[in-house]
Amino acid sequence: MTRHPTVQMLIRLGTTVSSLAITMFGLVLVTFFIGRVIPIDPVLTILGDHARPELVERLRMELGLDKPLPVQFWIYLKNLLQGDLGRSVMTTNRVVDDIRLYFPATVELGTVAMIFATVAGIPLGVLSAVRRNSALDQAVRVFSLVGHSIPIPVLGLGSLLVFYAWLGWAPGTGRVGVGYVGLTPSVTGFLTVDALIAGDTEVFWDAAAHLMLPAGVLAYFSMAYISRMTRAFMIDALAGEYVITARAKGLSPARVIWRHAFGNIAVRLVTVLALTYAGLLEGAVVTEMIFSWPGIGQYLTVSLLNADMNAVIGATLLVGFVYMLLNLFADAAYRILDPRV
Amino acid sequence: MLTRRTLLTLTAASPILAAGVFRAGDVKAATPKGVIVQAKQIDDLVSGFDPAEAYDITNLEVVPNLYRGLISPDPADNTKVVGDLAESWTVSKDGTTFTFKLKKDAKFPSGKAVTAEDAAFSFQRAIKLNKQPAFILSQFGYTKDNVDALISAQDSETLVMKLPAPVAPSFLLFCLTAPIGGVVEKATALAHEVNGDFGNGWLKLHSAGAGGYQMVEWVASDHVTLDANPHSGKPDQPRRIFIRHVPDPSAQLLMLQKGDADIARNLTPDLLKKAYAEKDFKVVSSGQAVSVYLAMNQAVPELQKLPVQQAIKWALDYDGIATNITPNMYSVAQGFLPPGLPGGLTDRLYKKDVAKAKKLLAEAGFPDGFEVTLDVPSSAPYADIGQAVQADLAQIGIKVTLVSGEMRQVMTKTRKRGHQLALLAWGTDYFDPYSNSQAFCENPDDGEDGKLKLLAWRNHFVDKELNDMSLAASKELDNDKRMAMYREMQLKFAERAPFAMMLQKIASAVMGKGVSGFVIGPQTGFTQYADIRKA
Incomplete structure (x- = not known):
């Protein structure tokens, strides 16, 4: 029996939403319990190691840590459903506000890095596959391998040394120069966008320049992966019978490569790109630390080390949500790129 | 149409394009006038x-x-x-x-x-x-x-x-x-x-x-901005203090070299050496009221014996650790009051003496040593110090198993008295000897509901004489007499308390070209930003 297209769409939507809800619930459950069973006393973060016993007990009760774990979880879940992720003991802000503050920094960095990586990675991968085993292919493979093999700290510090300290082309660490901090009102949280909204081109260029180095480092790392995957997909595609047929039909090499071969790897490539982007939005902890970039990765790490569990769970949920969203996006993209799906 | 040639050209040109954007950002290599920029780890x-x-x-x-x-x-x-x-x-x-x-x-x-x-x-x-x-x-x-x-x-x-x-x-x-x-x-x-x-x-x-200053903005793990109090009475003070969170010490030094920071606060020993070599830089340092100690939980039968405690104290290579592992970061200090704090002890009471340590261990009935665990934070320099302690104790036959964990994890464990040996640091709460004497000597109730769960309690250390001396010193009206009491207390403590006091933290800061007046003292309150000057 064939269902009505609207019914089909509703079923598909229902399945997607329920799958999202179940995954998020699982994520909350696992993160919450891991957060509570790790052998670090969260009260230590708030009161320090020297706190007097009566104060420790008082705070433990205030935080509800004296209650059984299932009760604590139920309270957390109830608050979460009302959009309350709790308050970070480290920053004293609501976790929701912290996420609003730190996540845009990561999105801005990750997006620029992703654009760099895609613009460079895909053409290099395609060229490498087309000129398989040529000197160009070897050069691209070595270049990619180096990018993927060098540890990020080396790449980050190395790039700071060369482009900032030696050549003086790039500014140092942070999102913006000291003289520009706090000048632009936050509207979107993306400093470059906010600077343009405010009409402050000086801040825009400074912020853009601060983006280049960390984004370049992340892009190099991600580009290496994208170009290698593109190359592998393309080699596979170029050996396909439809490509041989296209060539036999006398089509131009560019049309064969881009329309017939590349068009057929697009679905697989979308998955690679979506996951790479998700990885970048998760917050590149090491890059953020080297470049003093106040992003979600650094926030999550510092929170974790301080056993600031509301912040940890909030940031983890965000990362999980981003992954799921990008997976959904990839799924949707399949349907557009491949009518058979 | 996008051809291979175009693609190749674009790819080859990308570094030049990127360089163009770098330059478009008007790269500045000097901090603004009247503003002092500190590069510091501020995630604490x-x-x-x-x-x-x-x-x-x-x-x-x-x-x-x-x-x-x-x-x-x-x-x-x-x-x-x-x-x-x-x-x-x-x-x-x-x-x-x-x-x-x-x-x-x-x-x-x-x-x-x-x-x-x-x-x-x-x-x-x-x-x-x-x-x-x-x-x-x-x-x-x-x-x-x-x-x-x-x-x-x-x-x-x-x-x-x-x-x-x-x-x-x-x-x-x-x-x-x-x-x-x-x-x-x-x-x-x-x-x-x-x-x-x-x-x-x-x-x-x-x-x-x-x-001297008023708070303008704090963004956790990013920056702190302070502006001068217009009524501070110090017209020459810097108008703004900007503390930027720079977790990586190498990046801190690079910023100082490029003039993007005026003061670098967390350089590692190897980077400090480089800073000392730069003629335009000034390095300032001071011992802090922070002590690194090895605690011996008295719930462990072997560690209850006084000769065992002393054997451990004689086995440790204090100088070797300070010189090789923590140069410019920690120095040897063996009292519970480190030098610089009122009553601070500068005496060297223990040094590595393997023969003496072995003899004490044999007297205690452990000629072949015993096995024990050592909880140690995984961060620098504790992990390396822990390994050095392990090697030192192995020389007298004590087989140490290192239990490495995140700092707060180790603290949590010691607060529950779940450790055997533990390597940790203690910073004084206020600039008076009683802060530390109370923590290390007082344990009026060793029960689970003890009112004072400080270091003595966390290690089941009960010593009525030291406990009472600590209380008496806090009430002594004559200051000279009071300081003499702390000295006596520390000598007794070194002899019979289950703590090997090892090191004192040294804080260092490097001032960049033209910067002066930054001071570090044994207490954080000594650092007054209003006294900093920049040429």
């Missing part, structure tokens, strides 16, 4: 800057720049105090009434003069809020019920602090040098009061003190 900043609540290291450095107290440590002689907001003070003969006369020229950023009423309010709110550092004042017998009666303003310039019981005058005065002694402008705090919090919520992120 927790819970904001209310003097009634701040307790972490960076908070404790920033708060004394926002608030002034009645008293401050004497920079010329750490064992003495000088008046800050207080012009003079008197102590009644029985040691229970302290009367402070305030200076007339101190002003808040609002332009209003600091009054005794502000000071009384500040102490009263600290007691009533009862946040983590409140014990520094409440240990003198202040409670939320009696504080209003005991601490009061006689007039706008006279503050009277009465104590329920006499204490050593120096004890109270040193406690008042802690950030919790910072005077808050009453009107401003109350104007921002929410649900009876005395403005605590607002003061976490703002300030209302008469210090």
Whole structure:
């Protein structure tokens, strides 16, 4: 029996939403319990190691840590459903506000890095596959391998040394120069966008320049992966019978490569790109630390080390949500790129 | 149409395009005039800057720049105090009434003069809020019920602090040098009061003190911005202090070399060497009131024996660790009061002597040693020090298994007395010897519900004589006699307490070209940003 297209769409939507809800619930459950069973006393973060016993007990009760774990979880879940992720003991802000503050920094960095990586990675991968085993292919493979093999700290510090300290082309660490901090009102949280909204081109260029180095480092790392995957997909595609047929039909090499071969790897490539982007939005902890970039990765790490569990769970949920969203996006993209799906 | 040739050209040109964007950003390599930029790890900043609540290291450095107290440590002689907001003070003969006369020229950023009423309010709110550092004042017998009666303003310039019981005058005065002694402008705090919090919520992120600076902005793990208090009376002070979170020490040095930072705060020993080699840089350092110690839990039968404790103390290569693992970061200090703190012990009581240690171990009935675990934080330099301790103890036959964990994990375990040996650090809470003598010597009730769960309790260390000496010294009115008591206490402690006091932390900072006046002292309050100058 064939269902009505609207019914089909509703079923598909229902399945997607329920799958999202179940995954998020699982994520909350696992993160919450891991957060509570790790052998670090969260009260230590708030009161320090020297706190007097009566104060420790008082705070433990205030935080509800004296209650059984299932009760604590139920309270957390109830608050979460009302959009309350709790308050970070480290920053004293609501976790929701912290996420609003730190996540845009990561999105801005990750997006620029992703654009760099895609613009460079895909053409290099395609060229490498087309000129398989040529000197160009070897050069691209070595270049990619180096990018993927060098540890990020080396790449980050190395790039700071060369482009900032030696050549003086790039500014140092942070999102913006000291003289520009706090000048632009936050509207979107993306400093470059906010600077343009405010009409402050000086801040825009400074912020853009601060983006280049960390984004370049992340892009190099991600580009290496994208170009290698593109190359592998393309080699596979170029050996396909439809490509041989296209060539036999006398089509131009560019049309064969881009329309017939590349068009057929697009679905697989979308998955690679979506996951790479998700990885970048998760917050590149090491890059953020080297470049003093106040992003979600650094926030999550510092929170974790301080056993600031509301912040940890909030940031983890965000990362999980981003992954799921990008997976959904990839799924949707399949349907557009491949009518058979 | 996009051809291979175009693609190749674009790819090859990408570094040049990127370079163009770099340059378009108008790369500046100097900090703005009148602004001091510090590159520092500030991810320890927790819970904001209310003097009634701040307790972490960076908070404790920033708060004394926002608030002034009645008293401050004497920079010329750490064992003495000088008046800050207080012009003079008197102590009644029985040691229970302290009367402070305030200076007339101190002003808040609002332009209003600091009054005794502000000071009384500040102490009263600290007691009533009862946040983590409140014990520094409440240990003198202040409670939320009696504080209003005991601490009061006689007039706008006279503050009277009465104590329920006499204490050593120096004890109270040193406690008042802690950030919790910072005077808050009453009107401003109350104007921002929410649900009876005395403005605590607002003061976490703002300030209302008469210090050299006022809080502009704190973005956790990113930056702190302070602007000069226009009424500080120091017209030459930098107009802005900008502390940027730079977690990587190498990046800190690069910023200093490029002129993007004026002061680098967390250089590692190898980077400090480079800084020393640069003729334009100035390195300042000072021992801190932070001690690294090896604790021996008395719940472990082997560790209960005094010769075993002494064997462990004689087995450790203190100098080797300080020289090879922590050069310029930690130095050897073997008292529970490190040098620089009033009563600080400079004597070298133990050094590595394997033969002596083995003999003591044999006397204790363990000629072949025994097995024990050592909990050690996984961060630098503890992990390396832990391995050195393991190697040293192996030489006398004690087989140590290292249990590595995150710092707070190790703390949590020791607070539950679940460790055998533990390597940790202790920083003094306030600049008086009692802070450490209480922590290391006092354990009046070793039961699970003990009232004082500090280091002695956490290691089941009960020594009535040391416990009573510590209490007696806190009440001794004669300061010279008091300091002599601490010396005697530390010698006894070194001999028979289950703690091997090993190292004292050294803090260093590097000033860049043209920068001067940055000072580091044994206490964070010594660092006054208003004294920094930039050519």
